[in-house]
Each structure stands twice: as C-alpha cells, then as structure tokens.
Amino acid sequence: MTDSDGVGEGWDGDGDGDGDGEWLTIGAFASRxxxxxxALRLYDRLGLLSPARVDPVSGYRFYRPAQIEQARLVALLRQLDMPLATVKETVALDGPRAADAVEAYWSRAEERFAAQRTxxxxxxxxxxxRSSEMYEKFEVRTVEVPEQTVICESRHVLAPELTAFIGESLGRLEKAAQECGGVVAPPFVAYHSEVTQESDGPAESCLPVADAAAARAWAGVQGPAVTARTEPARRLAYARITKAQVQYPQIIAAYEAVEHWIEQQGLTIDGPCREVYFAEWDTIGPDDEACDIAYPVR
Incomplete structure (x- = not known):
C-alpha cells in the first residue's frame, strides 16, 4: 500500500481515534x-505545499481540507508557466499583494513573449x-577615429546581467573621468567574445578621456578589472540604430548587417565589435537614434 491510497478520509491522524477533524490521504487530496x-510530493520537497501530517511509521502524507484552496491556487499559477520558486513566493503573500505579484509576473512574461515574437x-x-532583406534597413558607413586614451571596466557577464553592468560601469567611469581630464568622446562597450544566455564575454565598458597620464595613474590604484590604455587610430564600419532597435534580437540583425557589408566590401574585421552610445539614454524616445553598432576594419 502506498501513501497515495493509505488511510482513508476521517482518520484523526494520530491513530487514537479522537476525531479532531477530517484528514485527507494524498490520493483524496490530489483528486480534490x-x-x-x-506533483504534491514535489511541492512537499520544495516546501511549497507540505502535508499537515506525515505518519512517522508508515510515511503516509495527510492533508487538511483547508489546504485545498492553496493547492488549487498553486495549480492555477503553474498553468501560467510560473516557476516554482515564484509560485512559492506568491502563495505566501496576502490576497492583494499576491494579486500584484501575479500582475507583475505576467507583465514580464508579455515582454518576453514580445521579444520572442520578434x-x-x-x-x-x-x-x-531573406537575410539580405533584413539588412537593407541598416545603412552602413565608415568613420575614422583618432588615437584616444580610454579608461575601461571589464566583466564576464551573461545576457540577463548585461544591461545592468553597462549602466553601472559607465556611471563609475563617468565619475572617474573628472580625475582624468574629462570625457572627450562617447562611451562604448567592446565585446571580446559573445554575451548570450550561455556565453559570458567578457564585455568591456570604455570611456575616452583627455589626460593619458592621469588615466593610467587612476587605473593603477583600481582593481584588476579596471584598466587604462591608448586606442590606436582606426577605421570603424558602423550602422546607426534607434533605442528600440537596441533590444534583442533587432540588435543582432544590425550586427549581421555590418558584418555582411564588411564582407561585401572586401574588408577585414580588425578588433572586437563595439556599441557606441552617443545619446542621453534616459531622455530619448524609442524611435530616436541611440547607438552605433561598429567593427574596426582594415
């Protein structure tokens, strides 16, 4: 006999027959x-929905009828593909806060679905x-960039962590630029390897500054992730994109458009790809130009 069919309803849970309330076996509780x-055994292991009593001898699980509502809520939340950890957090909240948590979860899900649709x-x-048709919406140009000193912060990050790293690291570099003669050109983020759900780069945030000696002195007292270097003069092939196009996967199409153009022109990529952020991000709209997707070429 398994704990799914064990002792029937009405058992008082301790074998003394005092009838202190209705108990449901796991089989009866699963049905109701x-x-x-x-699933009930899994939720018990996760601490999401534990039985009211486990018999110490037989190991049978017993539930109270009052737990049925919570169990049905768990079942409904799982139908939203809500992760178990989020379900556990949600069912622990009171009604209004749980409702807000469901709304917040679904808003995030809709954003994810929209990105997946794209x-x-x-x-x-x-x-x-039809890749070439997608590339046609991106105009690729070239620009000559003079030699410049840059202060940099690098980190191994996965895609979900990238946006936060870029914002935080560029903020730190902008403060440091005050000690390094000031900012002389837009910041950029160089990718020394892919940043995806599985590949962690590294990504390197860079800010051009005026005073090379001060930049090296500042970097010398920072941690190993912070550096200062002189970037040689170079030619960049780039496509300008809007704030909306910075989102994945539109930005991937922009990268591939630049790569396709470079190949067509018989040029060679000569360094890590980069995103050059020339606009005030918080003040522009989704259709405003925000970023250059660029490759050094020769």
Missing part, C-alpha cells in the same frame, strides 16, 4: 485539489534566405 500525487520573425527571415 486537481493536482497529481507526484525573434521568430527574425529567424524566419534568416532561415528562409
């Missing part, structure tokens, strides 16, 4: 809560051989 016995459109074009 619309959850499987397997990714599907991009993949359909790529897999159907």
């Amino acid at each position: 809560s619309r959850l499987s016995a397997k 990714l599907v459109h991009y993949l359909r074009g790529r897999l159907s051989g």
Whole structure:
C-alpha cells in the first residue's frame, strides 16, 4: 500500500481515534485539489505545499481540507508557466499583494513573449534566405577615429546581467573621468567574445578621456578589472540604430548587417565589435537614434 491510497478520509491522524477533524490521504487530496500525487510530493520537497501530517511509521502524507484552496491556487499559477520558486513566493503573500505579484509576473512574461515574437520573425527571415532583406534597413558607413586614451571596466557577464553592468560601469567611469581630464568622446562597450544566455564575454565598458597620464595613474590604484590604455587610430564600419532597435534580437540583425557589408566590401574585421552610445539614454524616445553598432576594419 502506498501513501497515495493509505488511510482513508476521517482518520484523526494520530491513530487514537479522537476525531479532531477530517484528514485527507494524498490520493483524496490530489483528486480534490486537481493536482497529481507526484506533483504534491514535489511541492512537499520544495516546501511549497507540505502535508499537515506525515505518519512517522508508515510515511503516509495527510492533508487538511483547508489546504485545498492553496493547492488549487498553486495549480492555477503553474498553468501560467510560473516557476516554482515564484509560485512559492506568491502563495505566501496576502490576497492583494499576491494579486500584484501575479500582475507583475505576467507583465514580464508579455515582454518576453514580445521579444520572442520578434525573434521568430527574425529567424524566419534568416532561415528562409531573406537575410539580405533584413539588412537593407541598416545603412552602413565608415568613420575614422583618432588615437584616444580610454579608461575601461571589464566583466564576464551573461545576457540577463548585461544591461545592468553597462549602466553601472559607465556611471563609475563617468565619475572617474573628472580625475582624468574629462570625457572627450562617447562611451562604448567592446565585446571580446559573445554575451548570450550561455556565453559570458567578457564585455568591456570604455570611456575616452583627455589626460593619458592621469588615466593610467587612476587605473593603477583600481582593481584588476579596471584598466587604462591608448586606442590606436582606426577605421570603424558602423550602422546607426534607434533605442528600440537596441533590444534583442533587432540588435543582432544590425550586427549581421555590418558584418555582411564588411564582407561585401572586401574588408577585414580588425578588433572586437563595439556599441557606441552617443545619446542621453534616459531622455530619448524609442524611435530616436541611440547607438552605433561598429567593427574596426582594415
């Protein structure tokens, strides 16, 4: 006999027959809560929905009828594909706060679905051989960038952490620039390897400053992730994109458009790709130009 069919309803839980309330076996509780016995055992292990009593001898699990509502709530939240950890946090809240948590979760899910819908459109074009059509919306140009001193902060980050790293590191570098003669050109982020869900770069935030000696002195007293160097004069091939296009996967199409153009022109990529942020991010709209997707070339 398993704990899914163990002692029936009405057992008082301690074997003394005092009848202190109704108890439900895991099988009966699963039926009434619309959850499987397997799911109930998992939720018990996770501390999400524990039985009211576990018999110390047989190991049978017993639930109270009052737990049915919580179990049904768990089942409904799981139908939203809500992760178990988030479900656990949500069911621990009171009604209004739980409702707010569900709304916040679904808003994040809709944002993710919108990005995935865009990714599907991009993949359909790529897999159907229409990549060149997608590239046509990006105008690729070149610019000569003079030699410049940059102060930099690098970190190994995965895609979900990237936006926060860029904002925080550039903020720190802008403060440091006051000790290094001031900012002389827009900041940029160089990618020494891919940053994705599985690949962690590193990414390097860079800010051009005026005083090379001061920059080296400042970097010398920072941690190993902070450096100062002189970037040689170089030619960049770039495509200018809007704030909305910075979002994934539109930004990937921009990178590929620049790569495609470089190949067509018979040029060679001569360094890590970079994103040059020339606009005040917090003050521009989604359709305003915000960033250059660039590759050093020769």
